[in-house]
Amino acid sequence: MALAVTGTTGEWRKKIEGRTARIGVIGMGYVGLPLMLLFSEAGFRVTGFDIDEKKVTTLNEGGSYIVRIPATEIQAAQRAGFRATSDFAAITEMDAVIVCVPTPLTDFHEPDLSYVQATAEAIAPHLRTGQLIVLESTTYPGTTEEELIPILEAKNPQGLHVARDTQAEGFYVAFSPEREDPGNDTVARRDIPKVVGGAGQVAQELAASLYGTIFNRTVPVSTPATAEMTKLLENIYRCVNIALVNELKQLCERMGIDIFEVIDAAKTKPFGFQAFYPGPGLGGHCIPIDPFYLSWKAKQFDFRTRFIELAGEVNTAMPYYVIERTADALNEHEKALKKAKVLVLGMSYKRDVDDLRESPSLTIIELLRQKGAIVSYNDPYFPYVGQGRHYHLDMHCAPLENLGEYDCVLIVTDHSDYDYERIVRESKLVVDTRNATKGIVSEKIVRC
Ligand SMILES: NC(=O)c1ccc[n+]([C@@H]2O[C@H](COP(=O)([O-])OP(=O)(O)OC[C@H]3O[C@@H](n4cnc5c(N)ncnc54)[C@H](O)[C@@H]3O)[C@@H](O)[C@H]2O)c1
Known part of the structure; x- marks a missing residue:
């Protein structure tokens, strides 16, 4: 059931519908860059964050470093307001921040969450009430609740907490796995249903309405851990x-x-x-x-x-x-x-x-x-x-x-x-x- 369009939620949704919401994508790699383009094509002004200065410079010069993404697409995004930066202070201007950083294994074959943790630490000082943070990096069930949210809560100077219901004040968090199949052009990216698991019903609604602007179908699941596990089931299969x-x-x-x-x-x-x-x-x-x-x-x-x-x-x-x-x-x-x-x-x-x-x-x-x-x-x-x-x-x-x-x-x-x-x-x-x-x-x- 859709939530009433009131308060923070209502304002936020109006921004999504009016395409005035500012969207930040962290990690301009194989996942983040195409995602940025989708939001840009849908009419949003997107900021791409990356710690790799070479990527930031290439993008700001209107270039591309991924073969299947022509530079002309980056330039079209620039005309629609896209810019890349390594300065996380700009996070505060964003309404939604989507995290697409690597999740490799360590040399001992264990999860290396250092990129997710470093990103959470970089976001936290610039968090503000009403922002939506979505993790897209593939990871084990529990990462959003046990790693991302605790860092965001502990490291933001205003003492903000994740808002899990309509009464609560704070920021919103969701997990939504990336399901792209690089090199497979048989299914358009828009037609790949987007699984979304919010930490609370409001986050769920916000994330679903955000992704609803670029995907034909969103698939709500009850928790971030369910969404995290869904992605792993697909890949383990x-x-x-x-x-x-x-x-x-x-x-x-x-x-x-x-x-x-x-x-x-x-x-x-x-x-x-x-x-x-x-x-x-x-x-x-x-x-x-x-x-x-x-x-x-x-x-x-x-x-x-x-x-x-x-x-x-x-x-x-x-x-x-x-x-x-x-x-x-x-x-x-x-x-x-x-x-x-x-x-x-x-x-x-x-x-x-x-x-x-x-x-x-x-x-x-x-x-x-x-x-x-x-x-x-x-x-x-x-x-x-x-x-x-x-x-x-x-x-x-x-x-x-x-x-x-x-x-x-x-x-x-x-x-x-x-x-x-x-x-x-x-x-x-x-x-x-x-x-x-x-x-x-x-x-x-x-x-x-
Ligand atoms: N590539 C795929 O086909 C694919 C498909 C589905 C899911 N995924 C998942 O998506 C996530 C991202 O994968 P990818 O292929 O885009 O990786 P990638 O290495 O191509 O891109 C990640 C980007 O994040 C940047 N980065 C690293 N740490 C950062 C930080 N602290 N702040 C800002 N930027 C930072 C890197 O410089 C890089 O540009 C992974 O969890 C991966 O498992 C990838």
Whole structure:
């Protein structure tokens, strides 16, 4: 039931409807930047906050650093009042603040909430009554109530508290997970229903009305923890199903059955089956990481999430399986992996995206190097790959020429720009981890 449009709530909702509400998005990355654009296109004046000065400068100069977001879209947002800043004092001018900062794992595979905590500490001094703070970063159930709200309450100088009902004064808080699937253009962002869990009914109403301006449907849930868990269920569902097909791929290989043909046949069933595809291992900022947020939290409840652990075990082993199969394929060509010249095709964690995070290519290259292979890579999205949180490569993109000089071309990411017919024709040996060469008949291809 909608709340009466009175007091703070009424004023706030009028600002949303009249598009006069000021919206701040914290974290101008893969999630925050497109979100800023949606609000800007809907007629709001948006401020983007980021601690990365290079991003702030690029945006304020009308540029973009994400391939699928053209600079013209940033410039259109600027004309509609968008600006980027690293100065959190501007938070006080905002009516709604949406937090889209990273939630990675530590080296010990535990949740690293330092970005969320640092953001909460940066917001707190500038909080004011009636503001709505929404966390979008993926995290374990309880983060909004146990981490975000306590910091905001403890660190704001005015002693403001979260307002959980219409009578209370203070600020409002909600959790709303980001459900975007980068590189998937089959569903428009507006058409992905937006799950919203408010800390109290007013926060729920405010957040739903805010998101209702850019999403066709909002899905209210009873608490922030329910919304946090919803996102994890979705990603764990994917992680477990990918592990299942990765395991069956290995069995099918031994049995001489093509797993991709099996999946194509199985998915003709009109109910009860959803197709997931095997690959060289998980990548991206979500599926390899998010399930472990829940495993960690479960321990507090003396509970072991066995499906998550097993799926993690199977998926983490996939790059090792790829190395084994590559060595076998080279062996068939009377060539050892040691000193073999291997070209890895595709660095990003999935097709047609410019995102390297947790990409299986990184592990595969490191494993190949450990075995003494001479490794090159090609990826239209990455002219150079240097150092990241868990890798140090220092490699430049090799041209897609003279493929016959490599002992093996290893397809790790199936970018759609590649001409696979040509790649097979010009290579001595192609190991394909993605079924990118489907339909091409050649003895040079080893699918794994
Ligand atoms: N990328 C995806 O496809 C995707 C999809 C769904 C959910 N998510 C979740 O969304 C969140 C953000 O992911 P992302 O892919 O946009 O990350 P990202 O690394 O692309 O962007 C995060 C941005 O936050 C900035 N930042 C870090 N600390 C900050 C601070 N204290 N104050 C201000 N800015 C700060 C970084 O400089 C960076 O620009 C994560 O929790 C992720 O799990 C991501």
